Amino acid sequence: MLTALTGAATYVETPLAGPVVRTFSAAFPRDQGNGPAAHGTTQDTQTGSATVLLNITNLTSVAFSFTFTDNFGLGWRYPAGATFRVTSPEGNTSEAVCQPGASSSATLQFTMINIPPNDMVFVAESESEAARKASAKNPTCETGSGDWMVEVTVQRDIPIQIPRPGASISWSLTTRVEWYSLQVTELLRS
16 A cells, blocks of 8 residues: 655555465475385295285385395205286286396386476465465376285295295385475565
8 A cells, every 4th residue: 555645635545456466386396205015925836915005196106125035944955036026006017037046136116107297387366276276287196096916926946856844935025105296386576
């Protein structure tokens, strides 16, 4: 409001009626962290399974890292191998094979699950309205959120006549997840 005194009359200028328009930017930065873990024991020639729940929206990538230990007393002579298979909630599958006597670890990577939106600039009356506008234009992505199925199959090169009590592997799984989020910032006029 502008007030001025001119002669004996007071002049008052009021701001224009209507909302104040402000400029905001919306960015979609990525973040990452450790996800859930799982473990189990699987007998020779069998397939064990586990379910890993990733309750994360806007997921961009997931890495599943497996390691296993051979529990068979003759493992030094007849080593175990394992096949690790992961299936996403949408049915996408990836598999890694550790040949008997070779590596006892593997990593499966799921990338490009959801792609972050491009940054944007727009006008709104408040930060909360700006966040609503940005969310409406770029809704939350649910792809990848839910139950991921893990299967572990053991194979071993061993003569049939050898008894195999305790022939199994103990395995563990860790996950590393990446996602994006909405960040709204007001752009100040210079």
